[in-house]
Amino acid sequence: MEEKKVFLVDDDLIFRTAATVLIKQIFPGYQISHFENGLEVYEKLIDLSENQGQLPDLMFLDINMPVMNGWELLEELKSAPAIIRDQVQVHILTSSIAPEDMNLSKTYNFIDGYVTKPLTQQDLHRVAEYAQ
Amino acid sequence: MKTKTSSKYSLKQSAIPTLVVDKDIQIWECSDALSHFFEQPTEFTFNDLCDIFGEVSIEFKHKLGKKKYFTETVQLISKTGQERWIKVNAYPIFDKEGFFQLSFDDVTEERIQYSLGQKAKELAKVGSWSVDLINNTIFWSDMTKKIHGVPLDFVPDLEKGIDFYKEGDDRARIIEAVSECIESGKSFDVELIIITATGKEKWIRSIGAAERVNGKTVGFKGVFQDIDEKKRSRLEYETISNRLRVGIESANVGVWDYDIVNNELFWDDKMYDLYGVDKNDFNGVYEAWERSVHPDDKELAATEVELAIQGKKEFNTEFRVIKNDGSIEYIHAEAKVFNDKNGVAYRLIGANTNVTRMKRKDERLRQLLNITEKQNQRLLEFTKIVSHNLRSNSSNISMLSGMLNQDLPIEDQKKFIQMIQTSSEQLDEIIVQLNEIAKIQATDKSEIIEIPIRATINKVLESLNGLILESDAKIKIAIDEKLRVKGIKPYLTSVFINLLTNSLKYRDLDKRLELEINSKVLKNQTVISFKDNGIGIDLKKHRSKLFGMYKTFHNHKDSKGIGLFITKNHMEAMDGKIEAESTVGKGTTFNLYFKN
Secondary structure (H helix, E strand, O other): OOOOEEEEEOOOHHHHHHHHHHHHHHOOOOEEEEEOOHHHHHHHHHHHHHOOOOOOOEEEEOOOOOOOOHHHHHHHHHOOOHHHHHHOEEEEEEOOOOHHHHHHHHOOOOEEEEEEOOOOHHHHHHHHHHHO | OOOHHHOOOOOOOOOOOEEEEEOOOEEEEEOOHHHHHOOOOOOOOOOEHHHHHOOHHHHHHHHHOOOOOEEEEEEEEOOOOOEEEEEEEEEEOOOOOOEEEEEEEEOHHHHHHHHHHHHHHHHOOEEEEEEEOOOOEEEEOHHHHHHHOOOOOOOOOHHHHHHOEOOOHHHHHHHHHHHHHHHHOOOEEEEEEEEOOOOOEEEEEEEEEEEEEOOEEEEEEEEEEEOHHHHHHHHHHHHHHHHHHHHHHHOOEEEEEEEOOOOEEEEOHHHHHHHOOOHHHOOOOHHHHHHHEOHHHHHHHHHHHHHHHOOOOOEEEEEEEEOOOOOEEEEEEEEEEEEOOOOOEEEEEEEEEEOHHHHHHHHHHHHHHHHHHHHHHHHHHHHHHHHHHHHHHHHHHHHHHHHHOOOOOHHHHHHHHHHHHHHHHHHHHHHHHHHHHHHHHOOOHHHOEEEEHHHHHHHHHHHOHHHHHHHOOEEEEEOOOOOEEEEOHHHHHHHHHHHHHHHHHOOOOOOOOEEEEEEEEOOOEEEEEEEEOOOOOOHHHHHHHOOOOOOOOOOOOOOOOOHHHHHHHHHHHOOOEEEEEEEOOOEEEEEEEEEO
8 A cells, every 4th residue: 555645835944844743743654745835736746647646645735835825726726637636635724814815715625624823733633534 | 273374483394393382272383293203193183282281281271371481391191101201391472472382302211310310319318418608508408307307397507417417526527528628629428427306326428519619619519328227237247347357367267269150269368378378379260279289188178179069068178288388287178158049059168277286286196095005005915924924933933832842852852942943033033024114104204315326326235245246246337426316315225235135136147147227317207227137027927016025036045025025115205116127037127216
């Protein structure tokens, strides 16, 4: 059986480092990959879908990022191969507590959750429960 | 008619309508001209005067009996039913006792004219008067008496006549006019106020001319007219006109009158002033006005006039005019269209006002509103971003501190403590930036002074010397040492630092960085431009966000997305603006605009 994968998309190095420690605790054995912006992860996802590569099981996606932000990535994914939207569980992971951002996330039917920073073990437990 | 042989007076050949009658009004002889005069077909066939004048002839018979010359004017109705007035002159024939020679004259025209004249005098309330200085008598016609409000049997004298004039200026003027008329024979024509017998003030016109005999005035006569109604309306009109004129002049309004049919345009003096046109250069036709209108507004203004003439729209518009000195002014124009009985416009009367000052204020207000709206938008964005960045760092600190409570290897703990410190420093930096932006918003405009550009750039270049050397940049500055712009010194320095460090940061590593700083002095503003040959920005994608906060367009490690945001705010605080031109792979130019 293939190793499960998590994509962590965030431009903040400190957050990525700390969050990785927490994710490893809740999702032991998962392979965690880091991306600094939407474009990096988009290219990776397209590459994987086109070359029958293993798509991630989970993706934590920040909103405010340079180059391509979270919303711009989600828009791109709408027209990307359906397999990405079907197989990858996407959880927004952001410091934004603005209701408009929360409401906007609900307009994407392939989004599975909205987690606000700071990320806690409890948050990740909920994500894990949802994943099962 | 009696036999004509009884008289030696043969009138037959006379061209004057004449006849001879006896005291019993029997006709004895007549001229050939008589039949035509009395509309007889061929020969004169009347036997006595009754045949001609009917009952009036009895009166003639009575007068003939007195055997004296007399004249009488008699009314007849012609065969065509027209009124006809005949003047009859009757002379007794001296050697023929009891016989009269009657000649006739048609005075219809004179009579009608006289009668019309009388009617006109009555309507125009014109009376007559005369003064006989020899016999010291004075005559007033009935109308003159009526105007004075006295009964028709009133007997005037010169003193009484003058006393009717209103005491003061009016009386003094009539005395002066009459005295001059007596002394030097000078005629007069005055408009004065009298107080009528009923105590009513009345405007009259008195015209008088002297009658002179041997260089001496023996009397004078003239006409006397009641002009009260006319004069009062004229005075009222003058008062209203004066009021209007004062109003129009103080309101800076120019009035024009366009005769559509003859294509003639009249301007009052103010119009020439408004359009800055010399009166002699204006030939009063519509095209002369059109020539003054700004080319960009010409079509609109002409269309508005056309629509007003067609009755489709009220004429109420605004356009610019170019004055003779080349200056541009804004004109507000309103007009009323006058139509003939068929509804066709024949005249357009309008008023123009100069609304340039108001317009400029309006423009300035709109600009300020625009800037304020944009600033508000940026502040909103700023709040959102600051809140996001503050939360990002504080949540990192919170997350990392929570993890320190876990049983982690000492190496990891050290790493997390280091991260907490970094996050704290970032928080501090955000707060510093926040403070800086808040400071710009509270700028006092009185701090704006004239700053030498070249010296300021030199100082900035000195402070960036290390970075410039490291990048091996080639910098060309084409700015006059004396050039100054209006600005706030620390802001100007900050703007220059930001633009120069951006050029250094985003240089194309495959070529040597070339930087050009130029200036251009325009009529109302000075432009300083910073041009580089760096990696450029994709403006198609990013133009709207270029000067936004925390917007970065490159994956550069030092790209914080605050520099251009602060630069734009600094420029606006100095009443200036910043614009960018850029091509990816070729470079970027930032133009800074300062008001002169």
